[in-house]
Amino acid sequence: MSESHPDEAPALQLVDVRKYFDNGEVKALDGVNLTVPRGEFLAVTGPSGGGKSTMLHLIAALDRPTSGTVCVGGFDIAHIKDPAAYRREQIGLVFQLHNLLPQLTAAQNVEIAMFGTGLSRTQRRQRALGLLADVDLAGREKRPPTKLSGGERQRVAIARALANEPTLMLADEPTGSLDEHSVDRILALFARLRDERSDLTMVVVTHDKRLAAAADRVVQLRDGRIEQSATRSR
Numbered sequence: 587m588s589e590s591h592p593d594e595a596p597a598l599q600l601v602d603v604r605k606y607f608d609n610g611e612v613k614a615l616d617g618v619n620l621t622v623p624r625g626e627f628l629a630v631t632g633p634s635g636g637g638k639s640t641m642l643h644l645i646a647a648l649d650r651p652t653s654g655t656v657c658v659g660g661f662d663i664a665h666i667k668d669p670a671a672y673r674r675e676q677i678g679l680v681f682q683l684h685n686l687l688p689q690l691t692a693a694q695n696v697e698i699a700m701f702g703t704g705l706s707r708t709q710r711r712q713r714a715l716g717l718l719a720d721v722d723l724a725g726r727e728k729r730p731p732t733k734l735s736g737g738e739r740q741r742v743a744i745a746r747a748l749a750n751e752p753t754l755m756l757a758d759e760p761t762g763s764l765d766e767h768s769v770d771r772i773l774a775l776f777a778r779l780r781d782e783r784s785d786l787t788m789v790v791v792t793h794d795k796r797l798a799a800a801a802d803r804v805v806q807l808r809d810g811r812i813e814q815s816a817t818r819s820r
């Protein structure tokens with residue numbers, strides 16, 4: 587991969603990325619090439635088993651590709667020494683498997699994302715409250731996840747993902763299993779993030795046609811390959 591100045595490099599670039607499981611019997615990703623410019627809101631769709639979650643896991647350095655390169659901000663993440671720090675500092679994750687901690691309040695769930703960042707307790711608290719207000723959860727800060735609706739929990743997860751000002755937000759089915767009203771609010775939130783945070787790049791796996799329609803571009807992953815790419819004007 588050519589060396590480029592970090593400011594000019596795309597937010598994300600996958601070059602011939604393959605991920606095989608079971609000694610190559612399962613080709614979860616089978617030669618994916620994808621360039622995501624800074625600030626793009628990319629929706630990834632496609633049938634179940636197409637490789638969407640696998641792709642997000644590789645970008646988040648939760649797993650390594652069998653071959654190919656994943657570059658974030660021009661840097662090949664295979665060279666990352668501390669994947670947890672990379673995720674904490676550069677990536678905002680909204681994953682089903684990264685659930686909220688049930689024994690903590692909404693605010694505390696956002697605050698813990700900022701541990702180890704050098705912010706004081708007061709700063710972490712203030713920032714968490716601001717982020718929760720941004721996702722329209724002012725007044726719900728002290729509730730534990732069990733006393734929030736599914737849509738509210740998802741918005742706490744989004745607030746937490748934004749806590750450390752990531753350059754890249756990765757979301758896996760952020761509207762999955764939500765009622766229609768909650769879906770509307772999540773849709774509005776993504777549309778707002780897209781318009782207001784021009785530096786934030788978002789890669790969102792979704793089956794929701796309306797969420798995909800709000801994206802700048804939609805790619806489809808099928809049998810581990812990118813099948814089609816549709817772009818809409820901003």
Ligand code: ADP
Pocket residue numbers: 607608612613614632633634635636637638639640641
């Ligand atoms: P999607 O998110 O599009 O539903 P996945 O990325 O979860 O697709 O899965 C792609 C393919 O890889 C599927 O055939 C799945 O069964 C397989 N797969 C995913 N993870 C593993 C694993 N850890 N071991 C073996 N096969 C896997």
